[in-house]
Amino acid sequence: MQRFLLYLIALVSGFCSPLQAADSHDTSPGIAALVADLQVYEAAYDDIDAKIEVAYTDTRPVHPEDPNTSRVTQSLEQVRFSRTGGKTRVEASGEFQSPARTTATYQLSIFDGTSTYVGADDPLVNIYDGLHNHSRAVYPHRLLSFTVDPRNVRLSTYLLGDSAIAAERPEDSPLPNKTVVARVLGREEYDGLDCTHVRIDIVRVSNDKMIARWDYWLAHERNLLPVHLKGYIGRVSDSIPVAEGWVTAWTQLADGVWFPVTAETIRYDSFGIAKHQQQHQTIVRTIHVDEVTLSPDFPDGFFEHPSIPDGTQVYRINDQSEVYEAYVSGRSAASPGTAATTEPFRNWLLVGNLAAVAVVLAGVALRRRRRARNSHAH
Structure with a gap:
């Protein structure tokens, strides 16, 4: 199953992002200043080694109108994210439990400065030209929405909109009629911290309707790290959030440099909100940071691609998510371009x-x- 999923992702990931469209909406004037501050703070985490644990529990009902039909699924995942000198390594392993079975998962992604190796515990490897951002890449300013929002880019990039997102994630393909609009709503206090309240809307260009929305509260005493978030789905409600998240503990890595230690995100049942205007908790995701080090030392070869065993199916993919070469390791490679x-x-x-x-x-x-x-x- 993992082999099939990796191959499927390699071929169709370009059709999954709702963010790539012309910048048809301007961001608010306060965004430019906020982004400039964020970029300074984000740079403090450029060289990092972090180990985090993500626990997930899903109790969504099988039948939306009957909460007694819930079927519990759980997962526990360990992620190590390492980055230095522009090179990155993501190693994720875990266990997924459903009423039917328990499944172990593993994936390794390494960007060596030229190309990105993505492999799992089965005989299939994808090699992407350039940097292929991993969904488990750890950006401290996005940790509160880790694995919740699939657009896993730096927060400053997110606020700048479509063109910036496309530049950071060139593997994403355009999807028309949607665009990102960000604006600063003002200064507010949350949990005793002075925060800037910023809103990110995913908007349908043809009619200006909100498709999805994220509200972040960025704490000035915490390097503008989000301390709280709310998520909305336009077709469900623009006033009752379908998701909420909080940072519940912090650590100070250096003078004035903070990092979230624990965070929790709750997902509510969309049906209950749309029909009854009531929030029923269905998914809980808890993040705990086990270790984090800035400017770490890594052993030699840590960011090198591992050797590929003979018999492994290999796909080489360009920055447009096109497979341009396919071969089995240990055999003669197909000519470039023949495996479009x-x-x-x-x-x-x-x-x-x-x-x-x-x-x-x-x-x-x-x-x-x-x-x-x-x-x-x-």
């Missing part, structure tokens, strides 16, 4: 068509046999 993105789809389409023809022919033969039997019976 559409080629696997054509192969599967051919197999599917042949299978469909076989089914039709089998059906025709079966009908003929039945008719022959009936004629003999009469």
Whole structure:
């Protein structure tokens, strides 16, 4: 299953982001100053080694109108994120439990300054040209929305909108009629901290309607790290959040440099909000930072791609999420360009068509046999 998912991600990840569109909306005047401050603070975490644990519990009901039909699923994941000199390494392992089974997960992603290796515990490896951002990359200013918001980029990048996001995540493909709009709503106090309240809207360009919204409270006494967030879905409610999050503990890594230690995000049932204007807790995600070090020392070879065992299927992918080379390690590689993105789809389409023809022919033969039997019976 992991092999199939990795391959599927390699081929279609470009169709999943709602953020890449022309910058058809201007951000508010206060955003430029806020982004400038954020970029200074974010730079303090450029060289980092962090180990975090993410616990997830999902109690969503099988039938939306009957909360008694909930089916509990849980996961516990350990993530180590390391970055220095522009190179990154993400190692994530965990266990997913559902009523039916328990599944172990593992993935390793390494950007060596030139290309990104992504592999799991099965014989499949994707190698991306350039930096391919991992969904488990740790950005302190996005830790509160870690694994909640799929747009895992720096907060300053997020606030700048579509063009900045596309530059940081070139693997994302354009999706028309949606754009990011950010604005500063003012200064407020939250949990005793002086905060800037900033709003990020995902907006449908054709009618200016809000599709999704994130409200962040950025604490000035904490390097503008978010201390609180709320998430909304336009079709559900623009006044009752479907998600809320809080940082519940902090640590000071250096003079004036803070880091969240524990955080919690709660997801509410969308059906209950839309129909009854009531929040029913369905998903709880807790993050605990086990270790974090700034300007760490790493062993030699830590950011080098591992050797690929013989027999491993390898896909090389460009910054447009197109597969341009596919081969099995230990065998002769296919010529560059021969394994274009559409080629696997054509192969599967051919197999599917042949299978469909076989089914039709089998059906025709079966009908003929039945008719022959009936004629003999009469």
